[in-house]
Amino acid sequence: MAAAPILARRIARSGVLPLCCRPPSWDRAPRQPPGLPLAPCRAFSNNKIQVELDESSGVAMMKFKSPPVNSLSLDFLTEFSISLEKLENDRACRGVIITSTIPKIFSSGLDIMEMCGKNVEHYGEFWRAVQEMWLRLYGSNMVTVAAVNGSSPAGGCLIALSCDYRIMAENPKFSIGLNEAQLGIVAPFWFKDTFVNVVGHRIAERSLQLGSLHPAPEALKLGLVDELVPEEKLLEKASAVMARWLALPDHARQLTKSMMRKAVLDHLVAHREEDIKNFINFISKESIQKSLRMYMEMLKKKKS
Numbered sequence: 028m029a030a031a032p033i034l035a036r037r038i039a040r041s042g043v044l045p046l047c048c049r050p051p052s053w054d055r056a057p058r059q060p061p062g063l064p065l066a067p068c069r070a071f072s073n074n075k076i077q078v079e080l081d082e083s084s085g086v087a088m089m090k091f092k093s094p095p096v097n098s099l100s101l102d103f104l105t106e107f108s109i110s111l112e113k114l115e116n117d118r119a120c121r122g123v124i125i126t127s128t129i130p131k132i133f134s135s136g137l138d139i140m141e142m143c144g145k146n147v148e149h150y151g152e153f154w155r156a157v158q159e160m161w162l163r164l165y166g167s168n169m170v171t172v173a174a175v176n177g178s179s180p181a182g183g184c185l186i187a188l189s190c191d192y193r194i195m196a197e198n199p200k201f202s203i204g205l206n207e208a209q210l211g212i213v214a215p216f217w218f219k220d221t222f223v224n225v226v227g228h229r230i231a232e233r234s235l236q237l238g239s240l241h242p243a244p245e246a247l248k249l250g251l252v253d254e255l256v257p258e259e260k261l262l263e264k265a266s267a268v269m270a271r272w273l274a275l276p277d278h279a280r281q282l283t284k285s286m287m288r289k290a291v292l293d294h295l296v297a298h299r300e301e302d303i304k305n306f307i308n309f310i311s312k313e314s315i316q317k318s319l320r321m322y323m324e325m326l327k328k329k330k331s
């Protein structure tokens with residue numbers, strides 16, 4: 028995936044500072060008092076995502092921190108892809124745990140405002156960033172564990188589904204699923220394929236058609252998440268799971284992962300431009316724009 032020049036152009040236009048132009052990122056870990064041995068931990072943070080790599084375990088903790096709801100805007104997606112790329116290229120990193128700093132929300136999915144009332148160029152750029160994020164995460168060589176500590180609709184669910192293992196806080200108020208149909212839109216084929224690979228065809232078909240958001244206990248029953256734990260135990264559990272996965276030789280696990288995911292990844296890679304065109308045509312339709320506007324209004328009304 029030769030994404031670097033595209034990312035660089037997008038960053039330049041979006042105004043988000045690329046990590047390579049910031050003060051040396053690995054220097055931003057807290058300084059140790061003199062005399063103490065250096066903690067084997069490196070950290071980098073950008074506007075919307077914070078990452079800490081523990082070199083002794085090879086595990087990075089990635090935390091979404093984009094209030095109010097960690098929606099996946101173009102800037103967020105760009106930062107996410109850059110963070111994943113940095114970790115992927117870091118020989119010290121073998122696994123990443125993904126979670127959120129926002130109470131009750133893992134991620135609210137794609138930022139609907141990025142898909143409303145914008146021009147064709149913007150839709151194309153946005154959709155390429157969504158694709159890139161998924162290609163990096165689903166195709167990652169690292170062990171990826173989602174610690175889902177809040178609601179996770181649509182694009183948020185896709186992030187969790189793209190990981191190797193999903194642990195969710197056992198709060199029945201938190202829900203997860205691909206609810207695109209509820210917005211009057213359609214989950215793209217690679218969202219659907221990722222979902223099918225986790226829960227199987229029948230469950231995916233029903234859930235997608237109904238645009239279901241499954242409360243945590245139901246998500247566990249469907250196999251959409253692998254286990255539920257009390258929220259305060261989530262990160263501890265994620266670290267334990269990660270240690271179990273990292274006990275295996277990387278090359279064997281990586282080749283197996285790649286064998287399991289290759290067909291789905293290759294499908295998008297082979298049809299990337301066509302997929303972008305389809306998205307642009309679809310999202311530009313007046314009827315779809317109207318559905319999205321109504322959905323946003325409904326969200327706002329729910330508040331008042």
Ligand SMILES: CCCCCCCC/C=C\C/C=C/C(=O)SCCNC(=O)CCNC(=O)[C@H](O)C(C)(C)COP(=O)(O)OP(=O)(O)OC[C@H]1O[C@@H](n2cnc3c(N)ncnc32)[C@H](O)[C@@H]1OP(=O)(O)O
Pocket residue numbers: 095096098099132134135136137138139140178180181182183206207210212213214215305306309323326327330
């Ligand atoms: C023929 C085939 C062609 C193929 C074409 C394919 C097209 C496919 C296109 C796209 C796929 C789409 C994927 C998506 O991810 S769409 C996004 C789906 N997300 C949702 O439905 C979540 C909506 N949000 C919620 O349900 C709730 O906000 C919540 C549960 C996440 C949090 O609830 P709560 O804590 O009560 O917060 P609020 O509802 O008050 O929200 C706060 C604030 O944030 C705004 N907001 C919420 N979600 C989003 C979002 N996804 N994007 C943008 N903005 C969001 C919300 O409106 C509030 O704003 P405010 O009133 O201004 O404060």
